[in-house]
Amino acid sequence: MKDLREAKRLVKPASMRVDRLxxxxxxxxxxxxxxPSKVSREEIVWFVSDWFIxxxxxNAEWSERTLPRLSEPEKAGxxxxxIIDNASLNGASAYGADDGSGQG
Numbered sequence: 001m002k003d004l005r006e007a008k009r010l011v012k013p014a015s016m017r018v019d020r021l022x023x024x025x026x027x028x029x030x031x032x033x034x035x036p037s038k039v040s041r042e043e044i045v046w047f048v049s050d051w052f053i054x055x056x057x058x059n060a061e062w063s064e065r066t067l068p069r070l071s072e073p074e075k076a077g078x079x080x081x082x083i084i085d086n087a088s089l090n091g092a093s094a095y096g097a098d099d100g101s102g103q104g
Contacts, residue, residue: 039047070078 067075
C-alpha cells in the first residue's frame with residue numbers, strides 16, 4: 001500500500017507539469033506562422049503538370065497492354081466498380097435510393 005500512495009503522490013505534480021507543457025506548446029503553435037515556401041508557384045505548377053503527364057502516360061500504356069488481355073467478366077467488374085466510385089464521389093448511390101420499403 002505504501003507504494004500505491006507514493007505513486008499517487010508523484011503522479012499529481014507530474015500530471016500538472018505535463019499539462020503546463022502541453023498548454024505552453026499549444027500557445028506557441030497558435031502564434032507560429034508557416035514558413036514561407038521556398039518553391040515558386042511556377043515550380044509547383046510544373047511538378048503537378050509533370051505528375052499528371054506521367055500518370056496519363058502510365059494509364060495509356062496500361063490501356064494498350066493490359067486492357068485488351070482482360071476477359072469480358074473482368075472488364076464488366078471493373079466497369080461496375082468505376083460506376084460505384086463515380087456515384088460515391090458525386091454524392092449519389094450507384095444502387096439507387098433505398099427508402100426501406102424493399103421495393104427498390
